Amino acid sequence: MIYVSRKEHFNAAHKLYNPAWTKEKNESVFGPCANENWHGHNFDLIVTVKGIPDPETGFVVDLKKLSTLIREEVVDKLDHKNLNLDTTEFKNLNPTAENIAIVIYGLLRPHIDNKFDVQVRLYETERNFVEYPA
Amino acid sequence: MIYVSRKEHFNAAHKLYNPAWTKEKNESVFGPCANENWHGHNFDLIVTVKGIPDPETGFVVDLKKLSTLIREEVVDKLDHKNLNLDTTEFKNLNPTAENIAIVIYGLLRPHIDNKFDVQVRLYETERNFVEYPA
Amino acid sequence: MIYVSRKEHFNAAHKLYNPAWTKEKNESVFGPCANENWHGHNFDLIVTVKGIPDPETGFVVDLKKLSTLIREEVVDKLDHKNLNLDTTEFKNLNPTAENIAIVIYGLLRPHIDNKFDVQVRLYETERNFVEYPA
Amino acid sequence: MIYVSRKEHFNAAHKLYNPAWTKEKNESVFGPCANENWHGHNFDLIVTVKGIPDPETGFVVDLKKLSTLIREEVVDKLDHKNLNLDTTEFKNLNPTAENIAIVIYGLLRPHIDNKFDVQVRLYETERNFVEYPA
Amino acid sequence: MIYVSRKEHFNAAHKLYNPAWTKEKNESVFGPCANENWHGHNFDLIVTVKGIPDPETGFVVDLKKLSTLIREEVVDKLDHKNLNLDTTEFKNLNPTAENIAIVIYGLLRPHIDNKFDVQVRLYETERNFVEYPA
Amino acid sequence: MIYVSRKEHFNAAHKLYNPAWTKEKNESVFGPCANENWHGHNFDLIVTVKGIPDPETGFVVDLKKLSTLIREEVVDKLDHKNLNLDTTEFKNLNPTAENIAIVIYGLLRPHIDNKFDVQVRLYETERNFVEYPA
Numbered sequence: 102m103i104y105v106s107r108k109e110h111f112n113a114a115h116k117l118y119n120p121a122w123t124k125e126k127n128e129s130v131f132g133p134c135a136n137e138n139w140h141g142h143n144f145d146l147i148v149t150v151k152g153i154p155d156p157e158t159g160f161v162v163d164l165k166k167l168s169t170l171i172r173e174e175v176v177d178k179l180d181h182k183n184l185n186l187d188t189t190e191f192k193n194l195n196p197t198a199e200n201i202a203i204v205i206y207g208l209l210r211p212h213i214d215n216k217f218d219v220q221v222r223l224y225e226t227e228r229n230f231v232e233y234p235a
Numbered sequence: 236m237i238y239v240s241r242k243e244h245f246n247a248a249h250k251l252y253n254p255a256w257t258k259e260k261n262e263s264v265f266g267p268c269a270n271e272n273w274h275g276h277n278f279d280l281i282v283t284v285k286g287i288p289d290p291e292t293g294f295v296v297d298l299k300k301l302s303t304l305i306r307e308e309v310v311d312k313l314d315h316k317n318l319n320l321d322t323t324e325f326k327n328l329n330p331t332a333e334n335i336a337i338v339i340y341g342l343l344r345p346h347i348d349n350k351f352d353v354q355v356r357l358y359e360t361e362r363n364f365v366e367y368p369a
Numbered sequence: 370m371i372y373v374s375r376k377e378h379f380n381a382a383h384k385l386y387n388p389a390w391t392k393e394k395n396e397s398v399f400g401p402c403a404n405e406n407w408h409g410h411n412f413d414l415i416v417t418v419k420g421i422p423d424p425e426t427g428f429v430v431d432l433k434k435l436s437t438l439i440r441e442e443v444v445d446k447l448d449h450k451n452l453n454l455d456t457t458e459f460k461n462l463n464p465t466a467e468n469i470a471i472v473i474y475g476l477l478r479p480h481i482d483n484k485f486d487v488q489v490r491l492y493e494t495e496r497n498f499v500e501y502p503a
Numbered sequence: 504m505i506y507v508s509r510k511e512h513f514n515a516a517h518k519l520y521n522p523a524w525t526k527e528k529n530e531s532v533f534g535p536c537a538n539e540n541w542h543g544h545n546f547d548l549i550v551t552v553k554g555i556p557d558p559e560t561g562f563v564v565d566l567k568k569l570s571t572l573i574r575e576e577v578v579d580k581l582d583h584k585n586l587n588l589d590t591t592e593f594k595n596l597n598p599t600a601e602n603i604a605i606v607i608y609g610l611l612r613p614h615i616d617n618k619f620d621v622q623v624r625l626y627e628t629e630r631n632f633v634e635y636p637a
Numbered sequence: 638m639i640y641v642s643r644k645e646h647f648n649a650a651h652k653l654y655n656p657a658w659t660k661e662k663n664e665s666v667f668g669p670c671a672n673e674n675w676h677g678h679n680f681d682l683i684v685t686v687k688g689i690p691d692p693e694t695g696f697v698v699d700l701k702k703l704s705t706l707i708r709e710e711v712v713d714k715l716d717h718k719n720l721n722l723d724t725t726e727f728k729n730l731n732p733t734a735e736n737i738a739i740v741i742y743g744l745l746r747p748h749i750d751n752k753f754d755v756q757v758r759l760y761e762t763e764r765n766f767v768e769y770p771a
Numbered sequence: 772m773i774y775v776s777r778k779e780h781f782n783a784a785h786k787l788y789n790p791a792w793t794k795e796k797n798e799s800v801f802g803p804c805a806n807e808n809w810h811g812h813n814f815d816l817i818v819t820v821k822g823i824p825d826p827e828t829g830f831v832v833d834l835k836k837l838s839t840l841i842r843e844e845v846v847d848k849l850d851h852k853n854l855n856l857d858t859t860e861f862k863n864l865n866p867t868a869e870n871i872a873i874v875i876y877g878l879l880r881p882h883i884d885n886k887f888d889v890q891v892r893l894y895e896t897e898r899n900f901v902e903y904p905a
Contacts, residue, residue, distance in 0.1 A: 102636060102637035103636065105601060105633045106633070107630060108629065113275060114248040119426070121425075130431075131426075132315075133314065136316065136317070136321070138320045138321050140247055140315040140316060141247060141276055142275055142276065151637045154602065154605075158521070158597070159598075159602045180267065181274040187272050195427035196427075197427035199371050203422075226277050228376040229375060231372060231373045232371065233371045233372075234371065235370035236904060237902065237905050238901060238902040239868070239900075239901045240899070251695070253693060266701060292800060292865070293867035299802065302898075329695035331694070333639050333641060334690065336639065361644065362643060362645075362704075363642070363700050365639055366640040378896075380812055381810055381811060382808070382811040400567060402851060404853070406852070408852060409783060409784040449802075449806050462561070463560070465560070465561035471556075496509060496570075497510075497566045498507075501505045502504060502505065503506045514678055515677060516676050516677040516719075536717060538717050538718065538719070540650070540718070540722045541650040542649055542717040543648060543650040543676055545678050545679045545763070582669065582676075583672050583676040584674070585650075585675050585676065589672070589674050628648065655827060731829035733830055734775070735829055764838075765775075765777060768773065771773050
């Protein structure tokens with residue numbers, strides 16, 4: 102078994118916000134990330150697929166096709182968007198790095214053969230990143 | 236003469252928009268950057284000062300003090316903000332990378348001794364960046 | 370379960386040295402790293418926490434708080450220090466990258482809820498790095 | 504147990520090609536990577552060894568020796584080479600990133616003590632990389 | 638005046654070779670870069686344009702259009718190619734980093750308004766790069 | 772004219788210190804960099820040469836030879852050293868990034884043909900760097 106990975110990126114705005122809380126509690130918990138006028142990031146996304154190389158191609162999966170899949174299912178949906186306002190996924194889900202990674206996994210998993218394990222790594226900044234599933 | 240540089244960063248939301256134009260023209264010129272719901276970036280900022288090292292310290296300027304200056308005059312004003320909505324500087328100025336760099340230069344220049352030349356380099360993404368003045 | 374990670378850094382001096390050995394043996398085993406006048410590195414430190422996102426916040430842990438914890442427990446202790454001379458941890462322990470990572474893990478683990486797994490990745494240079502525990 | 508890693512690099516030419524297929528099928532599957540006149544990459548190679556630090560040295564393995572081993576067994580064989588033409592390993596094996604990583608693992612594994620686990624990570628580009636074994 | 642820059646990349650094979658010299662002299666001067674079976678690189682290309690931001694757009698040039706121009710005039714011609722065999726430009730010109738940068742400048746300059754200065758920076762590896770014109 | 776550049780690195784310990792000052796003044800001006808037990812850095816060094824490519828080789832200078840020169844004249848002298856204690860250059864000169872760059876320029880300039888301009892860029896950290904001459 103071998104891991105193969107492809108890196109893509111998208112730029113988006115968001116705010117962190119729990120609608121069950123007061124504005125004060127949101128600001129207390131999320132700090133400047135709760136700015137009601139939004140802030141944003143350049144997100145780097147690495148998708149890893151685990152499997153056995155096909156003996157005919159030497160590929161686990163064709164990374165060009167994986168790149169196209171990520172662009173069609175993830176980047177086209179999130180790039181240059183406001184995650185809270187422009188997507189259905191985060192209408193009722195706080196767009197933390199954790200939740201964005203889980204949503205991206207859910208967007209990709211149905212399109213990748215079940216014989217392969219899939220993992221998503223998402224960099225919100227160079228210093229903050231998450232990997233799902235653990 | 237020697238150049239000394241300090242790198243800082245901030246994360247912000249913005250949209251590109253000319254209020255003298257129709258929505259259609261804005262979308263035609265600025266593409267997804269005109270998304271009225273905003274998008275955002277991790278901005279990397281490098282400030283360069285040109286001068287002669289002080290013989291007593293060996294410093295052109297103390298980069299810790301330059302770091303503090305950039306944080307107080309630039310990062311505190313722009314980080315986790317919506318550049319169009321939350322700042323006075325971009326109320327009537329389109330926040331392109333070019334204009335953000337020019338504004339940052341204007342924020343810093345008065346606080347740095349005139350015997351030093353100053354230049355600002357701003358990365359909007361790893362692939363798009365500007366330097367002012369040329 | 371999801372991994373969340375935060376990157377910090379510190380700069381320090383050290384030498385590699387086994388006091389049970391002669392100077393010649395130390396130089397033979399550790400090469401220039403045994404220089405008795407010290408050398409140093411910019412250490413990049415990534416701390417990873419594994420857990421389940423809290424449904425109220427969407428966070429496994431608040432990365433701002435994790436950043437503050439790393440700064441208080443690790444960076445304040447090691448940054449701009451001589452690891453051999455200025456710390457109690459390496460008084461009798463050779464400050465190899467392996468041992469520095471194990472010490473950092475020991476500094477952080479008691480301050481992070483036991484329901485979370487913790488891993489430390491330490492870059493001594495861009496080309497040499499370690500991860501603990503494996 | 505702890506992971507220790509060393510990064511090296513080499514530059515090589517290759518083409519992706521299955522000799523059992525027609526030229527048209529090779530071009531259809533491998534796209535521009537099938538260019539019969541070759542293309543090339545700067546390959547970044549990270550070799551990770553898992554073990555227990557030796558109490559006398561504080562090293563799992565001496566990363567200088569690991570670096571020398573990688574240079575002698577891998578870099579000297581692949582650097583500034585045409586993988587398809589200049590190596591015995593890829594005479595009958597398609598030099599995909601997956602297969603290059605598996606070959607590199609095979610070159611190194613016999614030279615590293617069996618008490619240590621070994622993993623190879625290979626970046627074909629900044630955006631495409633593989634890890635073996637998974 | 639301000640500089641605006643766009644980064645693109647391409648992967649190619651080449652060899653360094655002066656046809657007026659013997660094989661021995663080529664190998665003596667160019668070392669492993671003279672391997673007659675080729676080697677290759679991931680080339681990173683940064684194109685910088687110097688000008689005044691347009692007051693209506695805030696752009697010196699639209700970096701999306703500059704990106705498209707670089708892809709059409711440079712990347713489509715050089716990516717996944719053998720520079721010596723697959724291009725007319727290097728049929729009689731040694732494809733050193735210097736000459737590749739000069740060729741790329743020549744490919745782009747006619748397509749960029751003469752009121753703008755243009756500079757090309759080309760990374761052959763992370764450690765070797767050139768800028769033209771100086 | 773074209774710029775060609777080569778990147779090398781070295782790791783060293785140093786402290787910032789003016790012997791004409793009291794310990795208190797040194798600590799007040801240089802902060803933790805004045806730690807009398809030293810601290811250290813991974814220094815990245817880029818040396819740039821400006822000239823005209825030789826028509827026979829296509830090189831301004833052979834970057835392999837420039838790399839060897841930097842290793843012999845700079846890296847062998849500074850790598851894994853204490854700049855204050857182990858070098859003659861900083862016996863009476865405060866090893867700030869500015870002064871280290873000026874010293875490195877002085878070490879290299881006599882060995883490079885006077886028809887070429889030379890510039891040294893030195894990264895003390897990813898965030899602090901200098902270029903000499905300006």
